[in-house]
Amino acid sequence: MTILEVEGLGIDFGGLTAVGKVSFSVDRGKIVSVIGPNGAGKTTLFNMISGIYLPTRGCVRLEGRDITGVASHKLAAMGMSRTFQNLMVFQQMTVLQNVMAGRHLTEGVHVLPDLLGLPGSRRRNRESEREAQRLLELVGLARGARREASELSYGGLKRLEIARALATQPKLLLLDEPAAGCNAVETQEIDKLISDIAETGVSILLVEHDMKLVMKISGHVVVMDQGEKISEGRPEVVAHDPRVIEAYLGTEAEGAKTHASG
Amino acid sequence: MSGLSVRTATLLALALIVVLAPVLFPSSFYYRVGALIFVNGLATMGLVILVGYAGQVSLGHAGFVGIGAYACALGPVYLGLPQILCVVLGAAISALLAFLVGRPILKLKAHYLAVATLGLGILIYMVIYNEGWLTGGPDGMDVQPLGVRELLKDYGIKVGSSELWYWISGVVLLVGAFVALNLHNSPAGRALRSLHDSEVAASTIGIDVARMKLTAFVISSVYASVAGSQVALMNRFVTPDVAGFIHSVELLTMAVLGGAASVMGAVVGATILTALPQVLTVFEDFEHVLLGLIMMLVMIFLREGLVPSLARRMRRSVS
Amino acid sequence: MAPPPPNNGRRTDRQGWHMSEFLQFLFSGITVGSVYALVALGFILIFNASGVVNFAQGEFVMLGGMITYFTYAAGVPLAAAAVFAIVVTCVVGVALNKLAIEPARGASVVALIIITIGASIFLRGLAQVVFDKQLHRFPSISGDDPIAIGGATILPQSLWIVGGALAAFLALYLFFARTLTGKAVVATANNKLAAQLVGIGTNNMMTLSFALAAAVGALGGVLMTPITLTSYDVGLTLALKGFAGAILGGMGSPFGALVGGLLVGLIEAMTAGYISSEYKDAVAFIVILLVLFVMPNGLFGRSALERV
Incomplete structure (x- = not known):
């Protein structure tokens, strides 16, 4: 049972190919990781899947429906939500309000009752608050719920974004480098959190730069280099794929390359 | 502010100000200044919703003030409507115009949006200025009274015009504050405020960015229009200047000076900018110099505005 | 509102389409269009270098005209007065950058919009206080005898305005394309950080852009005033x-x-x-x-x- 299919997806920026033709799929309830060295086109791929960039070619299907070029707010309603590599937390809200904002689709838009502070508006607020509290507990931020979001640590902000994305009740969650910039302890916590989320039945597609990190939790890994998919499969298989080693060594440590091949 | 929500505290404080300020008024002139402050405060609150909550700029909001004002000037003459309906009509026209024009305009970002709203405001001004057969052109036109004083007189209550408008505008301001504060932490309000920090992030949690921007634009146009109607009814006279560019800029400055995201800030900003020219009449020639200076200084040194900056400082000294 | 452009053409009847009338509108359009082009050049100079839309750009034009008029009225020869006005406006442009734009580094676009509008209203208010509220004009460079072309007329000053716009465009074009400093400004615009890394003083580039934009604006003011008149607003x-x-x-x-x-x-x-x-x-x-x-x-x- 696949939830997401990506078929021949690619994009050109001003004549330059950023992503060539990438195909893969995500099975329901599974964690799939896209890895690759810096500049491999992972985030660009993500931006195409989540409707922020319009792809030049190829298509994306969510639960069998073609969603290529669909606006991202509509994708959220179809059950896809995402986080960002360079955080996009609502800085002017409290931690709790950030997650409550993620309940937008459940709350619906009822401007007049909200302006007048009618009971219906307050009831929706209470429901959202309860659910947001629950999600903050899940990501381990329940204690600082009333603090300004801007006061959180870097790792805290990352988890806040995950909680906000979860508040949209996604079937598929896209995580863009959830552990980038986190220390070892924080990284482990995020790993655990991602596994926990997957266990609740949410499918996860994650982009990660650090290979070690995804090996533990992913069931399937897609490796990209220079805008193309160069390998995919189970993590332990991919890790020993010579093309993958080449790609990583080639960009990460030019010096090591000579050792590896020589 | 433990125990008391910001919403309740702000409303209480505003109500106290409205009720207690007259104790300090030595003459009816001060009632008039007070009423002007409340009316400007109302229009500024509309901008708080647009600029402070939703993060969109408007340099043409006086255009909606003008629509509200001229609705009360023209409505009774041409349509035979009672003034109270003219206020509603003005608000409806403003909302409709904001809705129709906002759709394309709000797709624009930052300076493009600023210029487009500026253009909209100036177009409204031009129509009022040029269509003299209808609006009296640059000479302005008289406005029929609201009729409340006559009504009160029938009951044997005599009240001066300034005093009456002080209380009317004070009550309308409180209603405006009530609505803006309700919105702040409501589901729709959160959706608006999420645009302020990141439109992209807002869209990934399902928020229809264009629709929410439009909502903020329409709501704020109604605030401006009702404020304009009050100015016209209070002065019993309107000129195209209510819709002018300088007035738009003044309103925006009031919003950012007090604190663009703060309802209380709207009143503080309106108080300072409205009272300043009245107090410093000596500086009449320097009015624009001061306005420009305030705009620059606030944005350089006090970017959050007075009220949020002070609140932060107080919180820090408490903890 | 700017004073209307001159209408020296004969008003013919509105029914028919007249070549001479059209030509007259064309000349008038090219004249004011050249002034707008000078303002637009100033805009993109600053926008390219800093991403700031300078709403005070029009005040540079106002200052160019007003300062020239008052210096000229004080007895200074017109050419010297014009040069003086352009130099003073340059200083104002640099001051605007140093005192209002640079200190607001990292401010949001909305904040920058408010700052430059504030600067515009400030300068306008200052001009009203320092100078006056009257309309002013000073003599044209080559007199006021209209030149007849195809039944329409054009003032010699219009040609000066068009020439000024073309010259400013050419000078800027050559500056950006041919000089090292010009290329540094372009580099700053494209990528500030990268420009800094290769040793370009990006702050200096911004200051230079403001100075140039002010000069171009003031030039517009000097050239247009004999035809369109000028005032503080x-x-x-x-x-x-x-x-x-x-x-x-x-x-x-x-x-x-x-x-x-x-x-x-x-x-x-x-x-x-x-x-x-x-x-x-x-x-x-x-x-x-x-x-x-x-x-x-x-x-x-x-x-x-x-x-x-």
Whole structure:
């Protein structure tokens, strides 16, 4: 049972190919990781899947429906939500309000009752608050719920974004480098959190730069280099794929390359 | 502010100000200044919703003030409507115009949006200025009274015009504050405020960015229009200047000076900018110099505005 | 509101279409369009270097005209007065950057908009206090005898304005394309950080852009005043029309600004001539709105992607 299919997806920026033709799929309830060295086109791929960039070619299907070029707010309603590599937390809200904002689709838009502070508006607020509290507990931020979001640590902000994305009740969650910039302890916590989320039945597609990190939790890994998919499969298989080693060594440590091949 | 929500505290404080300020008024002139402050405060609150909550700029909001004002000037003459309906009509026209024009305009970002709203405001001004057969052109036109004083007189209550408008505008301001504060932490309000920090992030949690921007634009146009109607009814006279560019800029400055995201800030900003020219009449020639200076200084040194900056400082000294 | 452009042409009957009438509107359009082009050039100079839309650009034009007038009235020869005005306006431009734009580093776009509008109102208010509220004019460079062309007439000063716009465009074009400093400004615009890394003083580049923009604006003021007159409050309208030109030209190249400014002037003159002189000032906004909706990148601009 696949939830997401990506078929021949690619994009050109001003004549330059950023992503060539990438195909893969995500099975329901599974964690799939896209890895690759810096500049491999992972985030660009993500931006195409989540409707922020319009792809030049190829298509994306969510639960069998073609969603290529669909606006991202509509994708959220179809059950896809995402986080960002360079955080996009609502800085002017409290931690709790950030997650409550993620309940937008459940709350619906009822401007007049909200302006007048009618009971219906307050009831929706209470429901959202309860659910947001629950999600903050899940990501381990329940204690600082009333603090300004801007006061959180870097790792805290990352988890806040995950909680906000979860508040949209996604079937598929896209995580863009959830552990980038986190220390070892924080990284482990995020790993655990991602596994926990997957266990609740949410499918996860994650982009990660650090290979070690995804090996533990992913069931399937897609490796990209220079805008193309160069390998995919189970993590332990991919890790020993010579093309993958080449790609990583080639960009990460030019010096090591000579050792590896020589 | 433990125990008391910001919403309740702000409303209480505003109500106290409205009720207690007259104790300090030595003459009816001060009632008039007070009423002007409340009316400007109302229009500024509309901008708080647009600029402070939703993060969109408007340099043409006086255009909606003008629509509200001229609705009360023209409505009774041409349509035979009672003034109270003219206020509603003005608000409806403003909302409709904001809705129709906002759709394309709000797709624009930052300076493009600023210029487009500026253009909209100036177009409204031009129509009022040029269509003299209808609006009296640059000479302005008289406005029929609201009729409340006559009504009160029938009951044997005599009240001066300034005093009456002080209380009317004070009550309308409180209603405006009530609505803006309700919105702040409501589901729709959160959706608006999420645009302020990141439109992209807002869209990934399902928020229809264009629709929410439009909502903020329409709501704020109604605030401006009702404020304009009050100015016209209070002065019993309107000129195209209510819709002018300088007035738009003044309103925006009031919003950012007090604190663009703060309802209380709207009143503080309106108080300072409205009272300043009245107090410093000596500086009449320097009015624009001061306005420009305030705009620059606030944005350089006090970017959050007075009220949020002070609140932060107080919180820090408490903890 | 800017004073209307001169209408030296004979008013013929409204029924028929007259070549001479059309020519007259054309000349008038090219004249004001050249002023708008100068304003537009100033806009893109600053926008390219700093991403700031300087709403005070029109005040540079106002200062150019007003300072020239008052210096000239004090007995200084016209040419010297004009040079003095341009230099003083340059200083104002640099001061604007140093005192208001640089200290606001990292401010949001909305904050920068408010700052430059504040600067515009400040300068306008200051001009009202330091000078006066009257309309002023000083003599044209080559006299006021109209030159007859095809049944229409054009003032020699109009030719000076057109020439001034072309010269400013050429000078800027050569500056950006041929000189090292010009290339440094372009580099700063493209990527501030990278420019810093290769040793370009990006702050100096911004200051230079403000100085050049002020000079170009002041030049416009000096050239236009004999025809359109000037007063303390001409800046805003000019800024908006120049901005319309800059947007029409794609908010990037000097060539786009030149063509965009001229087009706005032409459309405005034709509107004033054939449709309604009351609403000629509305033309600029309608141009702005149409361009933004129909072709957001203008005639010559390139599209940009939002980075996420």
